[in-house]
Amino acid sequence: MSAKDFVFFFSPSPTTMLGTALVLLLVYFFSSHNQECGKEPPGPRPLPLLGNILQLDLHKPYNTLCKFSKKYGSVFTVYFGPKKVVVLAGYTTVKQALINQAEEFGERELTPAAMDISQGHGILFANGDSWKEMRRFALTNLRDFGMGKKAAEEKIIQECQYLIQEFEKYEGKAFDTKRPVNYASSNIISSIVYGSRFEYNDPQFQAMVDRVSETIRIMGTAAIQLYNVFPWLDNWVKSWRMMMKNIKMNIREIRGLIRHLKETLNPHMCRGIVDSFLIRKQKEENSGVLDSHYHEENLIFTVANLFAAGTDTTGTTLRWGLLLMAKYPHIQDQVQEELSRVTGGRQVGVEDRKNLPFTDAVIHETQRHANIAPIAIPHITSQDVTFQGYFIKKGTPVYPLLMSVLNDESEWESPHSFNPAHFLDENGKFVRRDAFMPFSAGRRACLGESLARMELFLFFTSLLQYFRFTPPPGMTEDELDLTPAVGFTLNPTHHKLCAVTQF
Template sequence: MSLLEDFVFVLFSSPTTLLGAVALLLVLHVVSSSFTSQKTGKEPPGPRPLPLLGNLLQLDLKRPYKTLCELSKEYGSVFTVYFGTNKVVVLAGYKTVKEALVSNAEEFGDRDITPIFYDMSQGHGILFANGESWKEMRRFALTTLKDFGMGKRVAEDKILEECRHLVQMLEEHKGKPFDTARPANYATSNIISSIVYGSRFEYNDPRFKDMVRRVNENIRIAGSAPIQLYNMFPRLASWIKNRRLILENTEMTMRDVKDLVNHLQESLNPHICRGLVDCFLIRKQKEEDSRVLNSHYNEGNLMFTVTNLFGAGTDTTAATLRWGLLFMAKYPHIQDQVQEELSRVVGCRQVRVDDRKNLPYIDAVIHETQRMANIAPLAIPHKTSQDITFQGYFIKKGTTVVPLLTSVLYDESEWETPNTFNPSHFLDKEGKFIRREAFMPFSAGRRVCLGEGLAKMELFLFFTCLLQRFRFTPPPGVSEEELDLTPAVGFTLSPSTHKLCAVSRQ
């Protein structure tokens, strides 16, 4: 089905077909005039939009980042597209994205909350919030994550404990093909769970399995074409199945989180914090006792801060780890060098974070995995907090801004072989690890991923632990060349469904 057919299907399958069509005709004049209204200053160029549809027919809604990269070649590093009637300014290339998000962090620092994410969170939590509530929740979460060991030995010990459970899960397959999604998601989810709730879950816990499944499903569906259409036309497409499924999943997850929080509340000790939830409940009680007006420590912010951390802490790290294992099976000569360095430097003992400085090739492989994986190609959209003239173009306050992170990670002016998996991007001539400024998988500026330190530690320890114990290969009868590197459709980019064999090296 073509994009136009998709649009027509979504538009005219509604029970209110006739009324919807009439409504469209009535607003055409208003919408078209908005495109030709007087402008203040020179606005970024872009393809000419159609009334109502904008540039919809030019966009690949399943992989919009690809279309936007192509458009940047024609219109430059700052350009305008219309997602339906929504004006969007796209920033492409390392220098432009850095200038906007870092040098003009305040002006480009607000979050654009699309209809589906507002439906889910109502402006609460961290990921899809703005203003003082967002500032306070981000500050609280960052402080609490650090208190519970992000970047410290206590977090390292939690990850190493989880490594043992993950290795055991892979050993149960006895070298036979298995889908990497479930073990990777369970392991990474348990790290954030232990920090949020104060304890991990067993992999066979039904509630835990359902929570992980729902968060992965929501992230996948949030990137689907029907949800893109809903975000463009929320009043016309609110009935679509994918939206209902996302909201049902969210409601069920909220019930589970509320039940877990209630259990922690019942055994709460105001002098001991077992995890982030305890810290929040204690702070909430203090503000209630002090009769703080308009406190941000309310139930809505607690529920959605927890679910934001659980979702982000599960999906992106697990997807990156899965990409890493897939690349190892795809490129066995690189896996050979990884395992040679591990054997030479570490031997059979447990890898620790301190070993990273002595494992430059592995560090480079992990960084190259993050670059090529391109987990968040569009980042999460930003919004201008005030009028700004940027690179000679006027951008109005409240304009949606998309930092095209895929154009940074694949910037031809920054990377020697941008479309090839090449760990040498992060190695000097002597084989020592080097940092690259255009390495920006966690975004940058005010909205940079607050769990960056934890994610880096997880990736290093999980990856080295697994490569120390197993050799990853394609299933029998499948060649390395046949392993598909096409990402699945989703809000973030996970590998397409596949199976690998984990053959024990011991």
């Protein structure tokens, strides 16, 4: 972000400029005075109104924040425009806040973009009793419909076969893995939410998945960061208009799918989470429950949250895994040798994980190294809190810098390299690491973590059993780019791979 980038948005009159300057000088004086009191976390000195925006790379703010943490420590203040944010860096600090002091740091910051997306309903961007009830409901039903159980394993293994068939269509020629991989991961959460999967060539399904991916990408752009700071820019920001168009279209599609399920609802045969919600909603209405959380808005946005999270995070991580195998063929060799030795070519199951330590380590290292959520979805303090000697006021936005946890130099031997040995002991056995925190932690940790872990293991191993992944013809492994694309989650930049059958 530069002054030139920012100037476009403003064209004030001389009188307005004079009045604004006086106000901002007062703001600047008081903000400087507060920092001099030493009560608040340190940080770079902000400019009036702009804060530290001109010092931040708004396309990749996590990089700037990591640099700030080296200068100002693991708890520091940064200003996004006039908005003061406390950033938490490093494993020890993030763990202390999200786990040890979960109550104080457990609320969600509802930015303008977050409110546009969910209007305070659902799970991801909600607080209070409604959030607690929707999270409890979603977690219970995810488990009831198979998360972490044999039922989910069977769904994923079936979907693996569909994905393998899709890859086979390319006959070893280079192709973009994004859509088929996203469709496969989306089908797992769709089967749990709606009670059935979609065909990969279903235009409605394709459009929903593609819009979700595009919306998540847009949410990480500099334009949306600026909109969150200055929401009056809304209609001037093209990215915001695109995001809202996608959201409205997906909500319309979700309403239609829910309407169809409602018309065919059988209270004695629950097909998925939507059915379960509709049945609960009907019971509460019949019982005359006042202020029920089981209303249409919570259903729509809970479904939207589950669909988006279940599609993007797993699909993105799996694509990183395949790209890394093509980038590092010697590691792909070791994975395939272990798979062949342990399974003999049969379908891998969840129970095989304990006998596949190297493969398990590669999957975990992919999650760590890919670092797809460099900043956890912003939190906000629920009360005044003293944290590591600093005073943080109630209502202060808090950014847990997960990237700094997954790359913590005091926790990882070679944090900036792809090194599966991070998860192996001297005897080659898999070891868990406390600083492995790709799903965040505490009250706001990903509620589908166990499902995502199962998906990653089964999809990755099934594909590696069947295919050899290589760069496109004429490209070497060294030329494969591991630079992430800009987005709310970090996808690989556009690339193609060859999936060559091993039989």
